[in-house]
Amino acid sequence: MSSKKIAIIGGGNLGSAIAQGLLKSGFAQPADLTVTKRNIASLSELQALGVQTISDNEAAIRGAEIIVVALKPYNVKEVLAKVKSAFDPKRQVLISVMTGVSIDDLEEIAGAGMPVVRAMPNTAIAIQESMTCICYKNVPEQLVTFVKDMFDQLGVTVSIDEKLMDAATVLGACGIAYALRFIRANIQGGIEIGFDVKTANLIAAQTVKGAAELLIREKRHPEEEIDKVTTPKGCTIAGLNEMEHQGFSSSLIKGITVSYNKIVKG
Ligand SMILES: NC(=O)C1=CN([C@@H]2O[C@H](COP(=O)(O)OP(=O)(O)OC[C@H]3O[C@@H](n4cnc5c(N)ncnc54)[C@H](O)[C@@H]3O)[C@@H](O)[C@H]2O)C=CC1
Numbered sequence: 001m002s003s004k005k006i007a008i009i010g011g012g013n014l015g016s017a018i019a020q021g022l023l024k025s026g027f028a029q030p031a032d033l034t035v036t037k038r039n040i041a042s043l044s045e046l047q048a049l050g051v052q053t054i055s056d057n058e059a060a061i062r063g064a065e066i067i068v069v070a071l072k073p074y075n076v077k078e079v080l081a082k083v084k085s086a087f088d089p090k091r092q093v094l095i096s097v098m099t100g101v102s103i104d105d106l107e108e109i110a111g112a113g114m115p116v117v118r119a120m121p122n123t124a125i126a127i128q129e130s131m132t133c134i135c136y137k138n139v140p141e142q143l144v145t146f147v148k149d150m151f152d153q154l155g156v157t158v159s160i161d162e163k164l165m166d167a168a169t170v171l172g173a174c175g176i177a178y179a180l181r182f183i184r185a186n187i188q189g190g191i192e193i194g195f196d197v198k199t200a201n202l203i204a205a206q207t208v209k210g211a212a213e214l215l216i217r218e219k220r221h222p223e224e225e226i227d228k229v230t231t232p233k234g235c236t237i238a239g240l241n242e243m244e245h246q247g248f249s250s251s252l253i254k255g256i257t258v259s260y261n262k263i264v265k266g
């Protein structure tokens with residue numbers, strides 16, 4: 001459990017998911033957590049759990065040692081410029097989960113010498129199942145350990161070079177949406193071949209979970225597992241090949257590169 005005060009600046013989709021994950025994991029107690037948003041009325045779920053929700057970013061930053069910034073990338077400079085004096089490099093660390101905001105930008109925002117972390121989680125952080133890629137600058141060893149511990153409670157972490165952060169955003173954070181769209185298509189197909197939506201949803205989601213677990217637990221390449229399913233002249237290979245004829249892998253690869261170029265080229 002954390003003995004440090006944590007402020008989440010920007011309690012939107014991701015900021016709120018992080019707060020929920022921190023509480024569910026027991027890493028943070030409600031009294032140690034503050035979440036900010038301009039309109040705090042929509043944070044009633046967190047309020048009910050005992051989390052402090054305020055619109056005063058400056059007070060939240062001053063009162064915390066761990067500052068997680070989950071604002072939109074386009075308004076972070078404007079929002080945090082007003083509260084720059086609240087950052088204290090001697091006792092705080094700034095963790096940004098924002099897309100495309102570099103460590104250099106973050107140092108400019110919070111002041112030179114500020115320990116800075118870029119972390120790229122995904123929305124499964126709310127249920128402690130995030131994939132979180134992390135890089136650090138100027139962060140003392142014990143704070144690196146603290147930050148890693150924190151995200152380890154919220155899923156799986158990997159430390160990467162900052163130059164891979166945009167790629168991590170696409171594969172890990174956008175990846176949740178790609179996976180969900182894959183599941184949705186399975187549900188649509190499942191209904192067409194006879195299932196009601198609820199049953200199709202369960203079968204599609206549990207099947208994807210099982211496929212992912214085979215790779216994670218057994219550390220295998222997907223094709224090794226696919227070979228076990230594709231009976232010669234069988235229905236699996238017939239369906240898979242038709243999917244490839246229709247551009248299945250190609251469309252995913254193209255989508256991933258379009259998402260990536262959207263971040264790096266705008
Ligand atoms: N949603 C996702 O799956 C992921 C998002 N990200 C990044 O996280 C950041 C947040 O994304 P979302 O949560 O999706 O966006 P969001 O729009 O849901 O959250 C941003 C929040 O900041 C609040 N806000 C705006 N001005 C504020 C101010 N002056 N003071 C306090 N709060 C203020 C907004 O009301 C909003 O709730 C973005 O930079 C995004 O790139 C990163 C990984 C995954």
Ligand SMILES: O=C(O)[C@@H]1CCC=N1
Pocket residue numbers: 099169173174
């Ligand atoms: O779509 C976006 O811009 C953000 C970044 C990663 C997930 N959502």
